[in-house]
Amino acid sequence: MDFKTPQCIEAKDYDGVAEIIVELEKMSDSEEVVEEEEEDEEEEEEVEDSDDSSDSFDSAIEEACLWGEDSVVDQIESGSDKEWEPFPKRSRSVTTTPTASQQSPSPMRRTSTLTPTKKNKKAQGRSSSPRTPRKQVNGASRVLELGEEERWNDITDEDKQPSLFRFHPKRPPGPQLLPGKTYSPLQLFQLFFSSSVVQTLVDNTNKFGKISAAGGKKLKWTPVTVKEFYAFIGLVVYMGLVKVKSIMDLWSKKQLYQFQFPSMVMSSKRFTAISSNLHLSDPEEDAENMKKKGTPDYDRLFKIKPLYTDILSACRSFFQPRRELSIDERMVASKARTGLKQYMKAKPTKWGFKLFILADSASGYTWNFFVYEGKSPFASGKGLSYDTVKTLLDYSLLGHGYMVYMDNFYTSPKLFSDMLKNNTLACGTIRRISIRQGFPSTKNNDLPKRAQRGSIRWYRQGKLLYVKWMDTREVTMCSTMHKAYKGDTVKRKVKSKEGVWDITTVPIPAAVKDYNKHMGGVDLSDALIGYYHVLHKSRKWYKTFFFHFIDIAIVNSFILHQQLADVTGLATLTQKAFREALVMELTKTVRKSKDVSGPKGQSKEEKPTRTSSPSKRTAQDEMCMPAFYGTDATAGRKKCEHCKKDGRQTKTPVFCAKCGVPLCLVPARNCFKLWHEDL
Structure with a gap:
């Protein structure tokens, strides 16, 4: 009988031999996989011990893919790296697994010349994909370094200065007022609280006062006038200078509280009556707006809209900011029961109304702002922060080339x-x-x-x-x-x-x-307001905004005063002196009658007597009255005309309101009287 040697045995001669060979090859492959998995586990343990993960080759492949690069495709297209040529198929023999030195490099564990050494433990293992993609550069293949497209540069790397736009504002930066003209604190304040603005407040307050009186309110209501309302604002500003625990302490007769000034302006009952009936909008239109509550037509800010729009328009009209601007939010303290109130844990003022402000960085001038209603009124679908900046930057009034700073x-x-x-x-x-x-x-x-x-x-x-x-x-x-x-x-x-x-x-x-x-433009404005703010606690949320709008108007007026003083070369008042002068001017018309009768409790015999009888006063004396160039003793002084006759070069802040002639008026030298006697 002829026997075939084992070398000549074919799989077809024995049933099941082919299946046995396949199973043996699978076992051989599984042994290799187990060894590779054990090596990978050891390398992964070493990687976990490392703190730095920036050299992960997984991130290199991911970053390359993010930039539209396929590492495998780039390697194949280069055609210059034999390492990426197809590997010969392994012979399907039933033998033991070759040693590591005898194995052909697996395409799953290939390395290249720029692969980190074993010292960089983190770069080894963890990935079965190619680790270092290659790109064709100038006809040669080079390795794409890790994160080459996205890499943080350090101080030694040179950067180019970007081109800056030409600064092209709509108006010359600074106050938009008559050049060379001297403005008193009251004149600057009336840019924001003009006679027409105050007239609207007076009309709405009188309407609401009439409704309150008809409803049986205890306080007796007498219609308020424009002059009286200005005096009311003057007392509000005065209360920012003189702090007391209770407002009524200003009219107290106790020896500890002897403030004569408030009583000279108006009684405590009158001040309380105006404050209680203060209304910024038309009460009848308020009622119509309330009927729309729950509908898209309902205006949550309707009660402050008349004054809100007037103040905002004035802020943008009388000043053109310089190139640097800052945007930030401001909290106005309030605990009124309204849905407009916000809570900000990180702010010094945690409860209150939020305003978004655009301010001039150098001066702190509040140029634009809007009240946050709990949602963006100009929603574009890009987020509140995006909509806020786009709303505050009014390019039609600002122009272009500005530099805006924000948090x-x-x-x-x-x-x-x-x-x-x-x-x-x-x-x-x-x-x-x-x-x-x-x-x-x-x-x-x-x-x-x-x-x-x-x-x-x-x-x-x-x-x-x-x-x-x-x-x-x-x-x-x-x-x-x-x-x-x-x-x-x-x-x-x-x-x-x-x-x-x-x-x-x-x-x-x-x-x-x-x-x-x-960046500190808004913070500077907040600081100027915070020094002498007029804010009073109120249950009515719209009154809180009334007080804050007064603060905005005063601070912006003070900044205009500073800017004008720099141009004209006149002395600049401090904010305290500016507010003091403003109070005196606001209350001047109502204090005049009070001054004649003397302080409260003064008898008729104690009233000051006239130095001359009315019968001896001439018509010229009645019309020629002294006036001042400024609120400060040295502001706007000019040479006295009467002193010029005697060869003296004396400057004086006083002039004749009728003649327009600068004249000295001091106890030691009454040129005002001598000048008119010589006429």
Whole structure:
């Protein structure tokens, strides 16, 4: 019988031999997979021990795919790397698994010349896909470095200064008033609370007072006049200067509270009556608006709309801001029961009404604002922060080329890109963990957690610059107007390795430096209001806005006074002196009759006597009255005409209201009298 040797045995001669060979090959493959999985598990344990995850090759592939690159396709298209040529099929023999040195490199575990060594444990294992995609550059194949398209640059990398738009405002920056004219505090205040504005308030208050009196209110109501309402505002401003626990203490007869001024203006009952019946809108139209409640036509701000629109229009009409602007929110304290009230945990004023403000960075002038109603009145579907900035930036009045600074609530790549389309530059902070789309997410060459103070990282995406700076904590900025680093430095107190604190100079990005300089416009306005604010506690929410609008008008008037004084060279009043002069002018007409009768309780015998009898006064004396060029003793002084005759060069702030001639009027030298006697 002929026997076939085992080498010549074919699978067809024995049933089931082919199946056995296939099973043996599967077992051999499974042994290789088990070994590879064990190696991967060991490498993964080493990776988990590492703190830095920026060198993950998974992220390289992902980042390449995000930029529209396919690593495998790029490798094949290059045609210059033999490592990526097809591998020969493994012979299907029933043998033991070859050793690691004898195995052919698996395409799942291939390495390249730029693959990190074993010292970089994190770069090994964890991925069965190709780790280093290649690109064809100038006819040669090179390895695409990890995160090459998205990498944070440091201070040694050079950045280009972006081109800035030409500053083209609609009007010359500064006050929009007659040049060279001297304005008193009252004249500046009346730019915002004009006679027509006050007349509207008087009409609405009288209507509501009549309704209240008909309803059986205890307070007797007498119609208020424009002059009396100005005096009422004067007392409100006065109460911001003189603080008392209760308003009624100003009229108290106790020895501790002897304030003569309020009693000279009006009685406590009259002040209370005007305050109680104060109404900014027409009561009849209020009733019509209330019928629309629950419908889209209902206006939640209707009760403040007349004064709201007038003040807003005046703020934008009489001042043109300079190039740097700032946007921020302001809280007006109130605990009135209304749905307009907001709660902000991080603000010093936690309960109140929220206003979004656009202010001039240099002066703090409130140029534009709107009241937040709980939802954006100009919703565009892009978020409240986006809509707020677009609403405040009125390009039809502002013009173009402005630089706007804002905090992290508003900053977004979409907003900054759209502002660029309107020739407006922007700079703002970014929240440390931002969920908004467009911010760079790469961690390649990012700031370490414990970076040295003054460390800088930056990344440019077209015209958008993102910059990180380590101060006491990490600060992240976005800007369309700055270069990453211009060589600026700032002094900081730094602890050395020896544990000694010392003042040293550290680099600071231009975006951070300019942000600190120009972002405080709204804060400056808030500070000026906070010094002598007239806000009173009230159950009526619209009265809270009335008091705040007075504050806005006074502070803006004071800023106009400062700006005009710089132009004319006249002395500048402090805000306290400005408010004091304003109070005196607002109450002048009603105080005049009070002054003649003397303080309360003064008898007729104690009244001041006239120096001359009316029969001896001439017609000229009745018409020629002294007046002042300004509210300050040295403001706007001119040379006395009577002193010129004697060869003296004496300046005086007094002039004759009829003749228009500057004349001295002091106890030692009454040129006013001598001049008119010589006529």
